Amino acid sequence: MAEEINVRPVFPFTSIVGQEEMKLALILNVIDPKIGGVMIMGDRGTGKSTTVRALVDLLPEIEVVTNDQFNSDPYDMELMSDSVRDMVKTNADIPTTKIKIPMVDLPLGATEDRVCGTIDIEKALTEGIKAFEPGLLAKANRGILYVDEVNLLDDHLVDVLLDSAASGWNTVEREGISICHPARFILVGSGNPEEGELRPQLLDRFGMHAQIGTVREPDLRVKIVEQRALFDQNPKEFRDKCLTDQQKLMKQIVDARQQLKEVNIDYDLRLKISEICSELNVDGLRGDMVTNRAAKALVAFEGRSEVTPKDIYTIITLCLRHRLRKDPLETIDSGVKVQEVFNRAFGYD
Known part of the structure; x- marks a missing residue:
């Protein structure tokens, strides 16, 4: 878990105090992504996005095909783009590299094109090639797609996200041209119940639903404030102190995937x-x-x-x-x- 240069340090997952329900739901989805994601509902300032980012930072790197836009798995046909599949069929040499598990933030104002990707019709008609500009679903393949304030997102977009999360594929169709690519990700949504709930038929499609509240115990509140101050003061030193616990938890998650x-x-x-x-x-x-x-x-x-x-x-x-x-x-x-x-x-x- 070496610190990367010019990368904003992430608060360690093992140092997050309280919110056990949210942490457990996230860990279980990482162990078995087919659970179907997590909806986290709670007050503002309860560490929802901090916890999600901390979990992504904790997880081991994954092997991907070099320069592939979909983070294709070099060994699993279900997680490959069409171009990588063609390389496998022709026994071509497939270069690989390791990357951190991707975490994609979906902004509230995102359009469907930005989420799903777009097809360049002009190129398709003039040059006869399927020119595809990948969207956020492509970047999220084999990672985590995080939607803050998901209850304020357009219902149609939520539907698109849930469909892709459930099927593991994203299909873009335009003017008779169709492109399909793997989009297997863990969907994590968060929101404040005061700003409204999701429609029941959408809510039901999230695998788990964690409710979190502001910590009320004064001693725990003091501990949270102190830890955050120590982290802000010297992130590297704080992370180094947590390294053993972080590595232990990471191994536990990796072993659990095998044990499942x-x-x-x-x-x-x-x-x-x-x-x-x-x-x-x-x-x-x-x-x-x-x-x-x-x-x-x-x-x-x-x-x-x-x-x-x-x-x-x-x-x-x-x-x-x-x-x-x-x-x-x-x-x-x-x-x-x-x-x-x-x-x-x-x-x-």
């Missing part, structure tokens, strides 16, 4: 998850699938191979709270409701 395929979840536990989703009137099966995946990712993260009821309890609120139908007269918090139904299903009343 060995993790087992008993049929009885899967049945209980579906019972809970059914009792909560969760539409569709996305809630069942995400809860299963998140429980397995948590077990892998802790270096085990069997999912327990405790693992499910740890993650089920993150996976289901945003999928409940909102009753305007309901006073109970949706997270509490999920936990109550869990306790009934497992006989913990």
